[in-house]
Amino acid sequence: xxxxxxxxxxxxxxxxxxxxxxxxxxxxxxxxxxxxxxxxxxxxxxxxxxxxxxxxxxxxxxxxxxxxxxxxxxxxxxxxxxxxxxxxxxxxxxxxxxxxxxxxxxxxxxxxxxxxxxxxxxxxxxxxxxxxxxxxxxxxxxxxxxxxxxxxxxxxxxxxxxxxxxxxxxxxxxxxxxxxxxxxxxxxxxxxxxxxxxxxxxxxxxxxxxxxxxxxxxxxxxxxxxxxxxxxxxxxxxxxxxxxxxxxxxxxxxxxxxxxxxxxxxxxxxxxxxxxxxxxxxxxxxxxxxxxxxxxxxxxxxxxxxxxxxxxxxxxxxxxxxxxxxxxxxxxxxxxxxxxxxxxxxxxxxxxxxxxxxxxxxxxxxxxxxxxxxxxxxxxxxxxxxxxxxxxxxxxxxxxxxxxxxxxxxxxxxxxxxxxxxxxxxxxxxxxxxxxxxxxxxxxxxxxxxxxxxxxxxxxxxxxxxxxxxxxxxxxxxxxxxxxxxxxxxxxxxxxxxxxxxxxxxxxxxxxxxxxxxxxxxxxxxxxxxxxxxxxxxxxxxxxxxxxxxxxxxxxxxxxxxxxxxxxxxxxxxxxxxxxxxxxxxxxxxxxxxxxxxx
Numbered sequence: 059x060x061x062x063x064x065x066x067x068x069x070x071x072x073x074x075x076x077x078x079x080x081x082x083x084x085x086x087x088x089x090x091x092x093x094x095x096x097x098x099x100x101x102x103x104x105x106x107x108x109x110x111x112x113x114x115x116x117x118x119x120x121x122x123x124x125x126x127x128x129x130x131x132x133x134x135x136x137x138x139x140x141x142x143x144x145x146x147x148x149x150x151x152x153x154x155x156x157x158x159x160x161x162x163x164x165x166x167x168x169x170x171x172x173x174x175x176x177x178x179x180x181x182x183x184x185x186x187x188x189x190x191x192x193x194x195x196x197x198x199x200x201x202x203x204x205x206x207x208x209x210x211x212x213x214x215x216x217x218x219x220x221x222x223x224x225x226x227x228x229x230x231x232x233x234x235x236x237x238x239x240x241x242x243x244x245x246x247x248x249x250x251x252x253x254x255x256x257x258x259x260x261x262x263x264x265x266x267x268x269x270x271x272x273x274x275x276x277x278x279x280x281x282x283x284x285x286x287x288x289x290x291x292x293x294x295x296x297x298x299x300x301x302x303x304x305x306x307x308x309x310x311x312x313x314x315x316x317x318x319x320x321x322x323x324x325x326x327x328x329x330x331x332x333x334x335x336x337x338x339x340x341x342x343x344x345x346x347x348x349x350x351x352x353x354x355x356x357x358x359x360x361x362x363x364x365x366x367x368x369x370x371x372x373x374x375x376x377x378x379x380x381x382x383x384x385x386x387x388x389x390x391x392x393x394x395x396x397x398x399x400x401x402x403x404x405x406x407x408x409x410x411x412x413x414x415x416x417x418x419x420x421x422x423x424x425x426x427x428x429x430x431x432x433x434x435x436x437x438x439x440x441x442x443x444x445x446x447x448x449x450x451x452x453x454x455x456x457x458x459x460x461x462x463x464x465x466x467x468x469x470x471x472x473x474x475x476x477x478x479x480x481x482x483x484x485x486x487x488x489x490x491x492x493x494x495x496x497x498x499x500x501x502x503x504x505x506x507x508x509x510x511x512x513x514x515x516x517x518x519x520x521x522x523x524x525x526x527x528x529x530x531x532x533x534x535x536x537x538x539x540x541x542x543x544x545x546x547x548x549x550x551x552x553x554x555x556x557x558x559x560x561x562x563x564x565x566x567x568x569x570x571x572x573x574x575x576x577x578x579x580x581x582x583x584x585x586x587x588x589x590x591x592x593x594x595x596x597x598x599x600x601x602x603x604x605x606x607x608x609x610x611x612x613x614x615x616x617x618x619x620x621x622x623x624x625x626x627x628x629x630x631x632x633x634x635x636x637x638x639x640x641x642x643x644x645x646x647x648x649x650x651x652x653x654x655x656x657x
Contacts, residue, residue: 059194061219062087062095062297063275065288067264069337070104071116073123077102080137081130083295088132090297094193095131098271099138099149099202099223100262105269107142117141121159128154134193138202138223149225151189151200162189162200190217196302199255204234207249215254218302222246222259227269229553230323230456231510237261237274239290240317250278256285256300263293265333268446269550270326283311290322291329320463323456323551324359330549331363331448335422342421346408347371347389347396349381351479352449353426354388354471355461359448360424366394370421374399375408377478384474391470422446425546430454430498432556433505434482434534436541450548451555453502454479458495484530504531510554515569536568 064083068076080097087095099105102123108116120139127135135154140147153160167187188209189200196218201207202225210220226235233240237259241247250257257278262271277286277298285308288294335341343360347353360369373389373396376382382401389396397415399408416423423445430453449457458479465471481487481497491497504522507513515532522528548555 059094059196059300060090060092060297061258061277061300062090062092062295063258063260063277063286063288064095064097065261065263065273065275065292065294065296066098066101067293067333068101069264070100070102070106070266071108073102073119077123077127080127080135084131084133084135086295087297090295092133092297095133095135096221096223096258096260097135097137098260098262098275099140099225100266100271101137103140104266105140105147105225105227105262106267107140107147110142110145113142124152124154124159128157128159136200136221138200140225147225149202149223151202151221151223153191160191162191163187166190196300204245207245211249211252213253217253217255219256219258219300220249220253222257224259224261227262227266228272228322228326228551230319230326230551231506232553233317235553236272236290236317236322238276238284238287239272239274239315239322241276241284241314243317246276246278247282250280251282254280256280256302258298258300261288263291265330265337265549268330268334268547270330270333272322272326272329279306279308279311281306283308284314285311287312287314291325320456320459323452324460324463326551327359327448327452327460327549328363330551331359331446334446334549335364338422340420340422342368342370342419343424344370344372344412344415344419344421345424346375346405346412346426347373347385348375348377348405348408348426349383349385349388349475349478350377350426351461351471351475351477352428352431352454352457353385354475354478355457355464356424356426356448357388357392357394358464358470361392361394366392369394370415370419371396372399372408372411372415373397374403374411375405380474381478384472384478387472388470388475416445423546424448425450427546428452428454428457429552429556430482430502430505432542432545433509434501434531434538436538445546446549447546448549450546451550451552453506455495455498455502458498482534484527484534486527486530490527500527501531504528505535508532508535509556509559510552512554539563 064080064087066079066083068079080101084095102120107113124137124139131154137152137154138149139152140149142148150164151162153162166189170187188206191198197216198219198221199210199217200221200223201210202223207222210217224235224237229235233243234245236244246257246259259276261273261275263273264271272290273288273292273294274290275288275294275296276284277296279285283306286296286298288296335343341364343364345353345356345360347357357369357371369392371389371394373385374382376385386396386398397411399411412423415421425445425447427447428449429451432450452460461471461476465476481494482501484501487497487500491500504518507518518532519525519528542557545557548557
């Protein structure tokens with residue numbers, strides 16, 4: 059059976075426009091000989107459907123559009139949709155076959171309910187609720203999340219083809235969200251081998267809300283060879299012949315690309331900025347160029363995403379004549395529409411002029427802000443409300459690396475601007491680390507450990523030699539909450555944005571190092587050992603060691619912050635760099651909530 063993957067951009071809720079383009083892709087898929095066309099998870103509804111108060115009208119229009127599409131499509135199609143349920147997006151796979159709509163998950167749940175009423179019960183409770191269907195004698199299952207893939211893994215060789223319609227946006231710290239672009243570092247080859255099934259991953263493309271989606275769809279054989287691949291951040295229609303009886307190997311398998319983290323991040327930011335403007339109907343952007351490294355990178359990203367004719371800059375507010383000259387030089391090299399501030403004009407003056415430009419032209423304000431600055435620096439009074447900060451989910455060390463990469467491709471950022479960044483002031487930093495690069499790496503390492511990796515205060519401080527520097531960074535993160543009150547919209551390109559870690563305002567308590575932290579675990583250990591003992595005899599040494607090992611495991615889980623954590627529907631909690639384990643990527647760490655059953 060031939061399948062086709064339609065990797066296409068769309069704007070959430072633009073049902074008529076999107077269905078027209080979907081029909082064009084379906085016709086092309088039929089022309090290539092495909093029996094089934096598969097569309098991305100966010101193609102119609104996006105990842106964040108409307109509020110529950112609007113659900114009735116939203117779903118009514120969606121259903122009507124699907125029925126109109128079903129009446130015209132020349133082949134069977136699989137179309138994911140989403141609706142809000144108790145504040146959480148719930149995904150459904152709609153199979154269009156013979157002009158009829160089949161909500162697969164709903165039909166599976168209804169069938170299980172009928173079996174319960176009849177007293178038969180399901181043959182396998184773990185398979186309950188799986189969106190599945192048959193076509194040309196093949197058993198096909200659909201999954202949307204890493205948890206659902208784990209459930210399919212547990213079933214063994216139950217299906218001939220598993221379709222993974224990814225609901226996760228691009229996270230530069232989690233290879234599994236980048237699909238084909240980082241296939242060798244992701245979980246999917248192991249998934250295909252464990253399930254013994256063909257594996258088709260469909261990536262959404264573009265921007266939904268502020269989350270960037272990379273595309274990068276692919277098809278794997280049951281033995282892990284790459285059979286078909288779509289590019290990242292581009293529309294594509296790929297097809298692949300699926301044969302459940304074929305045992306391989308492929309005559310000409312594709313070779314997975316070697317992942318380039320910085321290049322992928324650059325492309326994600328460019329695609330995110332252009333997609334956000336397109337979705338909001340904005341053509342022009344306005345920004346301030348003060349010669350700093352962050353402002354220089356924002357300006358180059360804007361030009362790459364929108365073209366220089368649509369970028370308008372207020373050149374001014376530099377902290378030195380050297381940086382003022384560098385800002386003017388960059389504006390000339392990029393050939394953007396620039397208004398130069400008078401000599402000596404302050405940054406506040408430049409930002410007020412940008413605000414005036416935004417008000418009169420309707421352009422989108424771009425804010426020069428990175429994740430490190432948002433976390434630790436005082437931003438009180440800045441004019442950033444209503445704008446978009448393309449780099450606010452990117453640490454400063456990565457911004458520096460992006461600038462160096464940009465200059466490798468085309469040397470537009472001048473040396474003074476390349477040096478125009480600083481490390482947030484932390485007492486004692488100079489005594490520990492000599493170079494600014496090593497200081498910044500340490501600061502960003504501590505921040506990412508807290509924000510992306512979800513590590514506890516105690517873990518972070520204990521890992522630092524002496525703990526004083528790490529404690530001071532975490533204290534800055536806490537006391538800068540007020541400076542984040544007026545945070546602009548942010549392109550999300552990591553597994554967890556800074557605003558997802560905000561401590562409630564008015565909360566005086568904060569964590570600290572505890573001398574007696576082990577005491578509670580020792581008491582719990584004694585209690586469990588008592589439970590494991592016979593009423594008449596003490597537990598044997600082997601049982602005592604097993605209980606001790608279990609308690610150590612529980613303590614490690616609790617200290618890692620993952621004992622009661624969980625993977626969000628839209629934002630997987632990745633662990634950081636490519637060398638660290640990532641949730642749902644097949645690593646040995648416990649990644650999805652509590653390891654205990656409801657009992």
